[in-house]
Amino acid sequence: MKNNSNYLNVMLETASAEFGSALEMLAACKTSVKDTFAFGYFEHSKDEYNHTKTFLSILSKAARMMPADIARKYRFNSISLFSKGYLSKNGYLIETMKLKDFIAYVYTNELLAKESFEGILKLVKNNYEDTNAIKNIMNDELRHHGFAKEHFLKYYPKLQPWQLKYYKAKETAKNRFRRIYDFNLKLLGKLLNPLYILLGYFGVQIISLINTSNLSRTGRNLMDLKSNSIL
């Protein structure tokens, strides 16, 4: 059961990551300065949407074999992309990064994604159809990486090959730190949970002292309520 849950989790998280990428590329398409760039981002976004569909379909096939109580936890919900960190509350990457850094980000992350899919390939090795679908996705990722590289070299010709390597090393390190940070956050969450619960318990005791019965507005003209009051 634990293995199955891990499998579902990998598929859900990968689908979420791909969906996040699709939205990032769509945002890049909409803010492009040239129609040729917009075309590239559009096609990239379309591919990422299709990858999401593939992973959700693999997830769905596995989750329907599970008891409903467990399967319910693996429903895909696009709003959770914010809390899972696949999208930032501050905006899309294209809105917060310089264009050069954004392209570098795509260049390195597509390669890293391809590498991570090799791990997923091992998980689905017994299923011919899923294996093929993931191999196709890996090819797409390599193609996206190639486009980003081409773009990079065309528009930033002064960049040396070592600089591309530097970008990759930087992103790899960032990804590792992200994973460590995520792990620590979860660990801290577990360790500190009793404290949070205790704080919540005392917090709510204080709140219980606040009399909310006067919040009842029956018989009152709602337009006369104070408009600067948050209560």
Next chain:
Amino acid sequence: MYLGISCYNHESAAALIDNNGNLINYYREESLSRVKSDKSFPKRSIKKIFEENSLNTENIRSICFYEKPLSAFLIPLKTALKHIPKSLDLISNQFRNFDKSSLSCYLDISRSFPGLENKILYVDHHLSHTLTALVYSQKKNNLCSLVVDGFGDRSTTSISFVNSPYEINELWSCDYPVSLGLFYSAITDFLGFQVNEGEFKVMGLASYGNSNSKISKKVSKLLYWDDKYKKIQLNMDFFDYHVSLENSFSPKLKSLIGEPRNPFLPLKLNDKNFQHYADIAAGAQEAIINILLNLFEYSYQITGSRNFLFSGGVAMNSASIEKIAKLPFIDEIIIPPSPGDAGSAIGAAYYSFLKCNKNFSSKIVLPKLFPSIYSYNNQKKLTKKIISRNFEKISDRMDESYKKVGELISSGEVIGISVGNSETGPRALGNRSLICDGSNHDAVNFLNTSIKNRSPFRPTAPCMQLNIAKKYYELQPALMQAYKSMGATCRCKNGTNSNSFPTSHVDKTARIQIVEKDTILNDLLEILKKYDIEILANSSLNLSGDPTCFDLIDGLMVCARSPLRYILTDFGLFKSKY
């Protein structure tokens, strides 16, 4: 200028009202972020409003938030307190995430739009719903407002009497956690659908159920109207949404009606469990209808008004409205095109206006159905290569494009439309739509299943001109305004073949749209007369799980990801090569 915003709980949105009290711009955040049901602070929407109307923070006289943040924070906590230790996780989560709740509204405004934080007003949540509905009503006084939603900032259901826009007296309310909206959402969750998205599916599924079945009765008995105390009663032993982070229903509900549905299993009409789940949905729908009938009756008793404003998320339950409208004391029910929380940004903006203008002008015009301003010029340049590589131009003159669309529809094609400004609410009314011949079973089936991948038990809505609607459907005079925005279903007329239209539901109803003059759909229906096509099937231009398209790029993306072949745009008709 006056801004209104809604966020943090359900879909977020921003609305702009001008100095004369007219709604001039409105965006749902999900349209711009492309994240379905996006509830984050509507930064993009406000920014877009500023851009499209050449405004800055100095031009805004006040900005109104759609609820009282502290009440919205305190009331669920006080309820959870009664259920310690079971509710401790929920309580600690509320405290840990206070920065994602309405309490952070002030900070978010000051961070994103410095200067605006000094102009914030806070309106009672149900009042913002009432005002949203009032904006869409010709009549501005002697009205009864019924607000029914999941949870506002204190109550879940309320009845108010609107003496004038400046005097709205609340006469009755129902306190959290007893909630029609949360009851329906818990059943939605039980049936394996996504909460806040799947409620439409439950409504569609309910028509296949037998409300007299044993299981259905068990569900409908959980929620009832107590006539003696004039209260809604909900047996909370079966629900956990007020005490648990993860479960909206309790284990007791499982022992009452069986195991919840696995959300990943397809729900097909002939499956062995289909009837069981349909009966559960029918029970929930029956309970909602019964309570609403009682609420309208009680509202009439205490206000004496025959004209109703109906808003809140539950007002989107279009299948219940038809029965309500038959009550003998009802002259009119106004349901805004976006009756849920996203739409309440309009009410909040209107509150700002009313608070700053003590002399109400009766000259305020009713808002348009397409208030989200969209300028396509930039998109035309941006999509040049996408279109030249992957689309074939059929025509770039609009009159010729319309004629061509008529021909294509008559030959059984489905057409995507992305023209002009976009709609207010969740229902596509023609500017961001997928349309086809409403009498062609194959075309409707292609639209529903191949393009949209919708559940087979959810019908597509038909749209038509008024005279055609009168010919095929039993229209309720009280709902004429609601029909313009697909706000209510109606019954197929006996003696006509409307029952057999692919847009009619199994219970012989249809969620019709009566098109207004000077709209794209009306123009197309005029052209289609020569092909004897009177009705179009109309669904939103999006794919399952995505928000309705906002701009041309979104529309082209639907073509790229689905078998949709044709798209009508502001600069012509195109055929997809994908």
